[in-house]
Amino acid sequence: MNEQILVSPADLMGDGVFETLHLRPSGPWLLDQHLDRLARSAALLGLPPPPPVTPPAGQTGVMRIIYTRNLFHVGVTPIPEQVLRERRDGIRVLSAGLGVSAGRQPPWSLSTAKTLSYGTNFAARRWAARHRADDVIWTAIEGQVLEAPTASVVWLAGDELGTVPWEEAGILPGITAAHLLSLAPSVGLRPVQRMITLPELAAADTIWLTSSVRGLAEVVTLDGVNRKRSPWTARFLRLLGF
Amino acid sequence: MNEQILVSPADLMGDGVFETLHLRPSGPWLLDQHLDRLARSAALLGLPPPPPVTPPAGQTGVMRIIYTRNLFHVGVTPIPEQVLRERRDGIRVLSAGLGVSAGRQPPWSLSTAKTLSYGTNFAARRWAARHRADDVIWTAIEGQVLEAPTASVVWLAGDELGTVPWEEAGILPGITAAHLLSLAPSVGLRPVQRMITLPELAAADTIWLTSSVRGLAEVVTLDGVNRKRSPWTARFLRLLGF
Incomplete structure (x- = not known):
């Protein structure tokens, strides 16, 4: 991200929402779903409905929408090499307790909103990297699986x-997961x-x-436990248009 | 905050730290303690040690230091009227469970760092305002008092x-609270x-x-329960140089 934007210092306090989309030659993938979620997140933060988005023409990569009390920004960056590698080769994952109770969220909880307060999400992934892993699956105090810092958990059994x-669960509604399940x-x-x-x-198959x-x-x-590779991965990727 | 600064979109994701200081005619109050905490917070986020700060000369108000992977910003704004009023007249506070376990923080927890991921802090205060209160005291699942969204809890018994x-408790070390206790x-x-x-x-006196x-x-x-006003409030404010 070499692009520079002009903001107020208040915009740097994580008090806003965002969406990340796969910008394909055909346009932003699942755009309506992402705009719906952006509006839902914004409402949870007491922000006005977001303005309309004009998708960037003739570009592909990662499209990011950022919306705060003072700012509405749409930018496009290349897909990082690591993302392509993980899509192709899979990922090593650690589980870890998040220290929260799934059923006892505070009334102002933003856990189902995609907010710019992403510090803990980054910190969890840095922790995984320090332990030679690519990602983390978060669990609640009561033991249930929640989500990953930047992804949903899907299984085949x-x-x-x-x-x-x-x-x-009090987690972000995953758009890709919902689409795959549909x-x-x-x-x-x-x-x-x-x-x-x-x-x-x-114990699931995949x-x-x-x-x-x-x-x-x-x-x-x-x-740390190896898992049997699944023929469904390639099939699902094709199904999702990757 | 009408000041505008040039940032990268990555700076808007809450992945940084900050400090807020009372900028007095004599200079920033408790500057060394705030710089120590800034460095401690930065280390918890895997940021390099922050650069040195030159306090703004000839200004008073709120001094804010913001530090991310790409940005180091020092700004000064006026003290909001509401803050002066709350210092003088006191505050109406609601308690609310935060849904976290004080003793079961994840290994990457940033709960003792002053990070820019302040979305939940703002949301808790908006919730208080919707319930005709000024602030919130957070409690852990196990029932202990933790902290307020932007303040420490101090009592006299x-x-x-x-x-x-x-x-x-896994909370931010409060500089004003530590100074008052000293x-x-x-x-x-x-x-x-x-x-x-x-x-x-x-059950405490104040x-x-x-x-x-x-x-x-x-x-x-x-x-919602009225509390007896304390002669210590004015005495402590003088002691702290307000």
Whole structure:
């Protein structure tokens, strides 16, 4: 990100929302869903409805929308090499307790909003990197799987294609995960949203982290344990247009 | 804040640290302590040691230092009217569970760092305002008092002048609170750092929220219950040079 923008110091306090989209030759992927989520996040922060977005023409890569009380910014950057590598080769993941209770969020909780207060998300990923891992799966105090710092958790267990219910878990509603689950019946799978414990997740046939730009990253080791590679990864990537 | 600064979009993601100081005619109050905390916060985020600060000459008000991976900014703004009013008249406070466990922070926790990921802090104060209150005291799942969104909790119970131990509670180390406690023996009080439950706190003679610019704000109602005003508030404000 070499682009420079003019902001007020108040814009630097994490009090805003954002969306990250995969900008394809055909346009921003799942644009309406991302704009809906942006508006939902903004409402949770007491921001006015966001202004309309004109997608950048003739560009591909990562499209980011940033919206604060003083600023509305749309920028495009190249897809990082690491993201392409993780989409292709999978990721090593560690689980870790987030120290929060899924069912006891405070009334002002922003845990279902995509806010600019992303410090902890970055810190969790730096922690993973220090432990020779690529990413983290967060768990609640009560033991349920929540989400990853920048992705949703999706699993395949028999014919169940599952993800975590965002409202019950108090997590961000994952757009890529919801879209993939909506396609499940077309490939003979059963979409399921349910709470899952870490041992249950580890026992699934395959685990992925899903997000807009990385798409689908297969978990190849979880807490240091190697996992069998799945033929579904390539199939899902094609299904999602990657 | 009408001042505009040029930043990279990455600077808007809350991945940095800040300090807010009371800029007095004599210079920034407790400057060394704030610079120490800035360096400590920066280290927790994996940022290099911050560059030296040259305090603005001939100005008074709120001095804010902002430090991210690409930016080091020092700005001065006027003290908001509301802050002066709260220092003088006291504040109405609500308690609310934060949904976190004080003793089960994740290994990458930034809860003791003053980060730019301040979205939840603002959201908690907006929630208080919607409930006709000025501020919030956060409690842990286990029931202990933690801190306020932008302040430390201090109480007087008999001759005990108390505050919450920041490392044990996983909260920001409060500079104004620590300074006030260091002065306690000079006015015949006993400084104590200990965990305290909400009922214990409510039973104290006086409760204050302390922070650098507001200084000392006496809690005049807690959860809707009026509290007896204390002669110590004016005495402490003088002691702190307000």
